[in-house]
Amino acid sequence: MTSMSSTSHSTDRILTGVALMIGFCVTAPLLDVAAKLASSSVPVGQITTARFVVQCLLMAPVVWLMGLSLKVPRGQWMALVLRAVLLLVATFCFIAAIRVMPLADALAIVFVAPFIVLLVGKFYLGEDVGPRRVAAALVGFVGVLFVIQPSFSAFGAVALFPLGTAVGFAFYILVTRGLSRHVHPVTLQFHTGLIASLLCLPLMGLAQGSGSDLLDPVWPTGIAWVWLLAVGFFATVSHMMMTYALSLAPSATLAPLQYLELPVATLLGNLVFSDFPNSLALIGIAIIISAGLYMIHRERITARQLMTERAAPPI
Numbered sequence: 001m002t003s004m005s006s007t008s009h010s011t012d013r014i015l016t017g018v019a020l021m022i023g024f025c026v027t028a029p030l031l032d033v034a035a036k037l038a039s040s041s042v043p044v045g046q047i048t049t050a051r052f053v054v055q056c057l058l059m060a061p062v063v064w065l066m067g068l069s070l071k072v073p074r075g076q077w078m079a080l081v082l083r084a085v086l087l088l089v090a091t092f093c094f095i096a097a098i099r100v101m102p103l104a105d106a107l108a109i110v111f112v113a114p115f116i117v118l119l120v121g122k123f124y125l126g127e128d129v130g131p132r133r134v135a136a137a138l139v140g141f142v143g144v145l146f147v148i149q150p151s152f153s154a155f156g157a158v159a160l161f162p163l164g165t166a167v168g169f170a171f172y173i174l175v176t177r178g179l180s181r182h183v184h185p186v187t188l189q190f191h192t193g194l195i196a197s198l199l200c201l202p203l204m205g206l207a208q209g210s211g212s213d214l215l216d217p218v219w220p221t222g223i224a225w226v227w228l229l230a231v232g233f234f235a236t237v238s239h240m241m242m243t244y245a246l247s248l249a250p251s252a253t254l255a256p257l258q259y260l261e262l263p264v265a266t267l268l269g270n271l272v273f274s275d276f277p278n279s280l281a282l283i284g285i286a287i288i289i290s291a292g293l294y295m296i297h298r299e300r301i302t303a304r305q306l307m308t309e310r311a312a313p314p315i
Contacts, residue, residue: 017249018257024241025260029268031234032094032103036273038220038227039099045207045215047231048092049200054232056193063190072191073182080183083175084195090168096214097161101151102275104266108147108285109162111262114292115140116170133298140291146284147277185243189236255296259289 031051038047063070072080097106115137122129144163151159179188207215220228245254262285269275277285 014249017245017247017254020241020245020248021254021257022260024238024245025257026264027234027238027241028261029103029107029265031231031238032098032107032265033268033272034227034230034234035095036098036103038224038231039095041224042218042220042228043212043214043216044092044096044099045200045204045212046217047095047228048088049197049204050228051091051231051235052088052193052196052200054229055236056190056197058232058236059186059190059193062186066186068184068187070187070190072187076179076182079175079179080188080191081195083172083179083188084192085199086168086172086175087192088196088199090165090172093161093164093168097158097165100155100158101162102273102277102281103269104262104275104277104285105147105151105159105281106162106165107262107265108277108281108288109144110165110169111259111288111292112140112144112163113166113170113173114295116166117173118295120170120174130298130302133295136291136295136298140288140295143284143287143291146287147281148284149280151281185247186240189239189243193236255299256293259292262289 035047035051038050094106094110097109118129118133118137122134148159148163176188183191203215204217208217210216266277
């Protein structure tokens with residue numbers, strides 16, 4: 001009876017994790033929609049700042065209600081600052097891109113981040129990554145070129161901004177791996193929002209009156225306030241969903257679900273902005289998804305083989 005109860009509890013946790021990851025895939029594109037709507041009247045730097053200020057304000061009462069400590073181990077502060085800087089850069093680049101690019105095109109390019117993490121793990125961190133997964137990562141980069149090519153022709157160098165997001169987010173993931181062992185995820189989200197806000201606000205002050213389309217802040221009017229608040233709200237909610245999903249269900253179970261974000265972004269982009277990827281971009285998106293799913297498949301096989309080897313009795 002105890003065994004059955006334990007199995008049922010484990011299944012419930014996994015199902016909850018899956019539900020939260022699906023929630024992330026639906027909520028995260030809403031952040032992108034709000035940012036794109038805001039970008040018609042508000043500079044990218046100001047939208048980025050609002051994203052982190054709102055996150056900090058929303059997470060502060062959550063930290064207090066959960067009774068969590070804001071203390072960070074002494075040796076982790078530099079990693080925490082680096083994490084905030086990487087997410088700040090990734091966010092700025094993505095908002096700068098979707099200001100003119102279709103949501104699905106920009107997001108598809110960002111999905112090269114897992115391939116970057118894999119290659120950095122193999123060639124810099126010395127992780128055991130087989131040739132099939134490396135090949136899948138390289139195929140994924142080919143898919144990105146299919147998406148970038150028509151976007152570069154239409155929008156110019158701004159089509160490269162999502163690559164900046166992909167690189168920033170890839171290293172953000174690597175830094176988070178280490179920090180998550182020492183800092184509670186809710187505390188981590190609060191500190192990331194606080195540090196990024198403290199970095200952004202002075203920059204906005206320095207950019208005042210510069211005339212920069214990307215940085216010179218303006219006083220939002222009308223519904224622009226709603227879009228700015230929505231950017232921070234959906235960013236906070238989506239990232240917390242993903243964080244808790246990963247704490248409840250195995251990453252191998254959740255990883256394929258992340259690709260649901262692409263069709264949701266495509267649908268919202270079409271409904272709200274009448275944007276839709278052209279045929280070449282669609283081919284690239286299909287290649288990226290296929291390469292990503294194959295890479296996940298190979299990681300599952302490798303993980304099962306390692307478990308079998310560890311469980312085998314000594315000879």
